Amino acid sequence: MNPHLRQMEEDRALRDAARGLVKNDIAHLKGDVEEKGIVARIASSAMMGVGDIVGEGIELAERHKPASYGLGAVFAVVLGSWALGGGGSDESDDEDYAWDEKD
Template identity: 40%
Template sequence: MSDRRARMIEDRYLRDSAKALVEADLEHLKTGLSQRGLTERAFDKVREGAVDIYEEAVEVAEDNKGALAALIAAVVVWFARNPILSLLGLGEEPDDAAAERDEAEER
């Protein structure tokens, strides 16, 4: 047998093996999709990603407790700024008082 013929037979076996692998992969994919739909698979991936992000956030929070406490305190102060400023006498005047003052200035 010539080298060319032996090479052709070897290439044909490789081609047939590759084709069999592709067909087996397609069959496996079809079986998997029939058992669990594409939507369910996508939902599972999203859920796994969310769990990973949550675990990372918990780890970062545990490593940076002081920064987290400062951030929470800043948010609380921001939402409570108007009552705090009014207690210190630095807050805005109520709308009624401002309206009366404007009327008095116009006269």
């Protein structure tokens, strides 16, 4: 048998096997999505991600307690200054946008 013809038949068999696997995966996904909706799937994935982040944050804070207290204090100060109005300047920032106005 011609080596090119044999290679073509082997490639075709591999292609057909891969196509069958992809079709099975698609059918499985369709059934899985019908069983559990997309929104519920996204919500559960998000909750798992949040749980992982919180767990890692707690573990990191327990390993580095003095640093976590300092970071918590800095975060509280930044959040507090932002919540209370920021810079404390009553001046208007209109001059920052002077380039936008036409004389």
